[in-house]
Amino acid sequence: MEMLRFATAGSVDDGKSTLIGRLLYDTKTIFQDQLEAVERASVQMGTEYTNLALLTDGLRAEREQGITIDVAYRYFSTPKRKFIIADTPGHTQYTRNMVTGASTADLAIVLIDARKGVLEQSRRHAFLASLLRIPHLVLAVNKMDLVDYDEGRFEEVKEEFRAFAMKLDIADLTFIPVSALHGDNVVTRSDNTPWYDGSPLLHHLEEVHIASDRNLIDPRFPVQYVIRPQSDEHHDYRGYAGSIAGGVMRPGDNVVVLPSGFGSTIKSIDTFDGPVEEAFAPMAVTVRLSDEIDISRGDMLCRPNNQSTSSQDIDAMVCWMSERSDLVAGSRLMIKHTTRSAKVIVKHLAYQLDINSLSRVEDATELKLNEIGRVTLRSQIPLFFDEYRRNRVTGSFVLIDEASGHTVGAGMILGESD
Amino acid sequence: MSSLAYDLPYLRQLEAESIHIFREVAAEFERPCLLFSGGKDSIVMLRLAEKAFWPARLPFPVMHVDTGHNFPEVLEFRDRRLAEAGARLVVASVQQAIDDGTVVEETGPRASRNRLQTRTLLDGISEHRFDALFGGARRDEEKARAKERVFSFRDEFGQWDPKNQRPELWNLYNGRLNQDEHIRVFPISNWTELDIWQYIKSEQIEIPSVYYAHEREVFERDGMLLSTSPFISLIEGETPFVESVRYRTVGDMSCTGAVESSAETIDAVIAEVSATRITERGATRADDRVSEAAMEDRKKEGYF
Numbered sequence: 080m081e082m083l084r085f086a087t088a089g090s091v092d093d094g095k096s097t098l099i100g101r102l103l104y105d106t107k108t109i110f111q112d113q114l115e116a117v118e119r120a121s122v123q124m125g126t127e128y129t130n131l132a133l134l135t136d137g138l139r140a141e142r143e144q145g146i147t148i149d150v151a152y153r154y155f156s157t158p159k160r161k162f163i164i165a166d167t168p169g170h171t172q173y174t175r176n177m178v179t180g181a182s183t184a185d186l187a188i189v190l191i192d193a194r195k196g197v198l199e200q201s202r203r204h205a206f207l208a209s210l211l212r213i214p215h216l217v218l219a220v221n222k223m224d225l226v227d228y229d230e231g232r233f234e235e236v237k238e239e240f241r242a243f244a245m246k247l248d249i250a251d252l253t254f255i256p257v258s259a260l261h262g263d264n265v266v267t268r269s270d271n272t273p274w275y276d277g278s279p280l281l282h283h284l285e286e287v288h289i290a291s292d293r294n295l296i297d298p299r300f301p302v303q304y305v306i307r308p309q310s311d312e313h314h315d316y317r318g319y320a321g322s323i324a325g326g327v328m329r330p331g332d333n334v335v336v337l338p339s340g341f342g343s344t345i346k347s348i349d350t351f352d353g354p355v356e357e358a359f360a361p362m363a364v365t366v367r368l369s370d371e372i373d374i375s376r377g378d379m380l381c382r383p384n385n386q387s388t389s390s391q392d393i394d395a396m397v398c399w400m401s402e403r404s405d406l407v408a409g410s411r412l413m414i415k416h417t418t419r420s421a422k423v424i425v426k427h428l429a430y431q432l433d434i435n436s437l438s439r440v441e442d443a444t445e446l447k448l449n450e451i452g453r454v455t456l457r458s459q460i461p462l463f464f465d466e467y468r469r470n471r472v473t474g475s476f477v478l479i480d481e482a483s484g485h486t487v488g489a490g491m492i493l494g495e496s497d
Numbered sequence: 498m499s500s501l502a503y504d505l506p507y508l509r510q511l512e513a514e515s516i517h518i519f520r521e522v523a524a525e526f527e528r529p530c531l532l533f534s535g536g537k538d539s540i541v542m543l544r545l546a547e548k549a550f551w552p553a554r555l556p557f558p559v560m561h562v563d564t565g566h567n568f569p570e571v572l573e574f575r576d577r578r579l580a581e582a583g584a585r586l587v588v589a590s591v592q593q594a595i596d597d598g599t600v601v602e603e604t605g606p607r608a609s610r611n612r613l614q615t616r617t618l619l620d621g622i623s624e625h626r627f628d629a630l631f632g633g634a635r636r637d638e639e640k641a642r643a644k645e646r647v648f649s650f651r652d653e654f655g656q657w658d659p660k661n662q663r664p665e666l667w668n669l670y671n672g673r674l675n676q677d678e679h680i681r682v683f684p685i686s687n688w689t690e691l692d693i694w695q696y697i698k699s700e701q702i703e704i705p706s707v708y709y710a711h712e713r714e715v716f717e718r719d720g721m722l723l724s725t726s727p728f729i730s731l732i733e734g735e736t737p738f739v740e741s742v743r744y745r746t747v748g749d750m751s752c753t754g755a756v757e758s759s760a761e762t763i764d765a766v767i768a769e770v771s772a773t774r775i776t777e778r779g780a781t782r783a784d785d786r787v788s789e790a791a792m793e794d795r796k797k798e799g800y801f
Contacts, residue, residue: 082507149644149662152636154689161507163687175664182666290504304520308553316552322517322668327503351548359503361668363516363549376524400664415669418524475667484673486663 080156083284086165086180086213088173088204089190094221098190098259099153099166102281105266108155150180159285174434174449175400177204178489181211182475185289188217188280193226193256197239203434205240209247210396210451210491212468214292217253219280224258228271246437248468251287255280293360294470298326298334299387300380301417301463301473306365318349318365319374324417324472325465326382327359328366336372337379337389337463343368360472377419379463387463387473392496393456395467396432397446401480401487405445406454412487416462416476423478426496427455455496467491508696512545515684517668518647519549522629522682525672529557529629529682530587530622533579535571536747537704538633538685540578541693544702545684546631547582558585560630562618564610565592566728566750574705589621606732609752619655622679629672631682637689647686653677690745691770698763709766710743710758721754745770 089095102108153164165180167173181187187208191201208216218240226232233256244252255264256272257280263269264279278286303321328334332345348358349365358364366380381387399406410425431443431452446452467474478488505513522529531546533539546555559579579586591613594600599620600613622630636643646662648670663671672680685693697704715722716735723729725737729751742755743766760766 080507081504082510149659151640151643152687153643154637154687156689156691161692179664179666183668290502293503295503303517304524304550306550306553310553313552320520320549322513349551351551359505361510361513361517362505363513363520365551413673415671418521471667475669477664477666477669477671479671479673481673484671484675484678486665486671489664489666 080159080161081289082161082163083186083287083289084163084165084184085186085188085284086167086177086184086208087188087190088167088177088180088208089188089200093190093192094259095166095190098188098219098221098257098265099164101259101262101265102164103153103155105262106155106157106281108153150176157281157285162284173200173203174207174398174451177207178211178398178400181208181213182471182489184211184213185292186215186217186284186287187213188219190219190221191236191240193220193222193232193236196236197243199435201240202243205244205249206247206434206437209249212248212471212491214289215251215253215287216249217255217280217283219259220254220256221259223256223263223272224261228256228263228269230272230274233272233275253277253283253287255283294325294472295327295359296325297385297387297465297470298328298332298380298382299324299465299470299473300328300334300366301419302374302376302378302380303418304376305374316367317371318367319380320363320365321418322363323358323360325360325470326385327357328380329357330354333383334368334380335383335386336374337381337386338461339372339374339378341370341372342383343370343372345369377417379417381463387465388495389461389463390495391458391461392426393458393462393464394429394493394496395454395456395476395490396451396493397454397478397488397490398451399446399448399488401485402448403483403485404480404487405447406452406478406488407445411481413479413481414456414458414462414476414490415479416464417473419460419462421462422459422481423456425454426457429453429455453493454490456490464492466494508692508699511685511688511692512548512696514668514687515542515545516549518670518682518684519546519631521670522631522672523550523556526629526680528625528627529631530625530627531555531557531559531584531631532633533559533561533575533586534633534748535561535567535575535705536633537693537697537708538635540702540704541688541696542631542633542685543578543582543584544700554583558587558625560587560589560621560625560627562589562614562621563591564614564749565590566610566726568705568707568744568747568750570707571705571747574703578703587621587625589617589624591617594620606730610749611752614749615655622655628674628679629682630679631684633685634681634683635688635690635693636686645683645686647683648672649681649683650674651679651681655679657681691767694763694767694770698767705747707744707747710741710761712739713742713755714738715740715742715755722756723752723754724750726750 151166167176167180189204237254257264266281302319306318330345335342346367346369347354414423430439430441465473474492476490480487591610594617595602600616646665714725714737716737743758760769
């Protein structure tokens with residue numbers, strides 16, 4: 080059975096909580112005591128109907144203020160797949176939260192109110208999904224019941240969105256007409272939309288092809304931890320533990336170690352359950368090499384003829400996540416990239432991206448909370464990376480404020496800076 | 498595993514994610530520690546930790562916050578299993594804290610040592626100067642936990658601030674600490690109760706016998722079946738009776754409820770868990786029933 084991680088974006092007004100509630104309810108994931116707790120809380124808050132948002136808005140402050148503060152993770156499964164939902168709030172801190180939820184997602188669902196069409200918020204969500212390179216995007220055109228299940232209206236919304244999506248890099252785009260409230264095309268096909276010949280949402284989530292989304296071409300193994308048992312039984316054992324970040328690795332493969340540049344051969348790929356004949360992302364394994372080389376955490380194993388870029392100068396798109404400080408040219412920060420950490424200086428802020436118009440603000444001098452821009456970084460030591468578009472693991476990083484320890488930025492690598 | 502498709506089945510994906518987290522913490526922290534209660538989640542955690550560092554032993558000790566109200570079966574299991582893993586056990590004892598006068602025991606028939614655990618846990622952390630504690634909490638357990646990070650920070654008072662959590666992206670975990678802070682790490686955040694059971698089955702992991710159906714003398718309180726034991730006194734009107742039960746969670750005997758069950762095998766348990774309409778904490782934990790935000794409030798104070 081496969082696992083699909085998806086992010087949902089939209090606000091309560093778009094019916095997002097209702098949609099998630101519907102998926103959980105119809106797949107029998109909501110438990111009786113949870114439903115009763117939500118019903119009790121709804122009555123107490125004086126709402127007329129059972130407010131399914133209360134299922135996910137678990138923090139006291141969220142309940143008191145009636146807002147969603149943070150990304151919530153929810154789980155359900157069908158006989159075909161296990162699903163992890165990263166439910167991101169539509170209003171408060173939408174960029175930071177959506178970027179967080181989207182970073183691990185295979186698919187994003189963006190909700191649109193059929194009456195209102197493609198609003199600024201929908202465009203933002205679609206843009207962030209493409210920036211984070213979520214391979215599959217579903218546009219759920221919701222509240223179809225309120226437009227009399229009109230095919231013409233669905234087509235209008237579709238065209239409107241397509242025109243906008245042309246500017247984005249979206250590999251797979253699917254449109255589904257739904258009514259979350261009444262359940263049309265959510266779990267089962269609706270009789271109200273005979274003109275729609277696609278799948279209901281859940282069926283699409285179960286069937287969408289995600290196996291080829293991973294990078295199986297470029298072997299990458301960031302060394303995470305060195306295992307040396309120093310026991311009688313495993314006296315000379317020296318293994319490099321880590322998670323495969325790309326490609327397929329097999330015993331016998333020639334490898335090169337970055338940064339030293341030394342070459343060796345994979346002697347074995349070990350796990351607690353025995354050696355394996357091949358390893359691929361996201362497997363967590365322990366690699367042993369034929370030669371004794373000095374290797375430590377933060378080093379990278381690649382193939383001699385297929386190596387990641389090794390450089391101290393990086394161009395990247397950065398989403399700034401701190402309300403306490405801004406990113407400016409000259410900012411000094413810590414970077415965490417694969418298993419490497421280093422000091423970095425922001426050399427240059429090329430532009431800020433207006434995520435509503437997708438236009439570049441060339442004269443921007445800083446990035447504030449929830450702003451996205453293109454920056455050039457200079458790292459104290461070389462990093463071993465790939466373009467984010469080619470590999471989401473070796474192409475991503477976070478920026479950390481050294482004094483507070485907070486995560487203040489998320490970055491997607493465009494390439495080596497000239 | 499099909500070598501042609503390069504698809505990792507979902508339990509293997511969850512396992513790989515958890516192993517990655519264990520290794521990341523071992524690499525970046527000075528003094529990590531694994532919390533171990535003898536419950537199924539911590540048993541799965543122990544197995545995942547063994548997998549992360551094999552063939553080496555665990556590069557950190559194991560701590561049991563012992564309320565003194567244990568199921569005897571669980572205590573026996575704990576000692577045997579940890580000896581097998583070659584792990585070093587540290588016990589933080591609530592009874593000791595009561596005897597020392599550090600904490601004051603609640604009185605009355607509904608007395609529970611649940612809240613006292615928090616102080617004992619925090620004292621254990623500072624005594625051993627642990628900077629990272631692995632816990633077996635899952636996001637599907639409870640709604641406050643649904644929003645907690647994998648690396649969850651605690652200030653110098655051991656407290657959690659849900660409104661000030663660090664964003665957590667990709668598989669990059671920021672473990673930077675300031676003086677006297679520590680983190681709680683939850684490697685099985687993305688597992689559900691059913692995943693845990695499926696994993697126990699596929700890995701053939703031994704768990705304490707109380708997880709399977711057995712005859713036990715119980716009584717009903719607040720809609721839950723509690724075991725009679727020296728740790729709990731009956732209130733007027735409560736009559737003990739013998740029932741075939743099993744436990745879905747294993748904690749302090751005085752506040753962990755049993756469920757009626759005839760599931761004597763792992764397959765029967767999985768069938769029951771798949772069919773149940775009540776969450777495990779809802780069914781079996783008196784401590785969560787105090788209020789809507791009972792768990793959040795306890796977590797803020799420094800609870801697991």
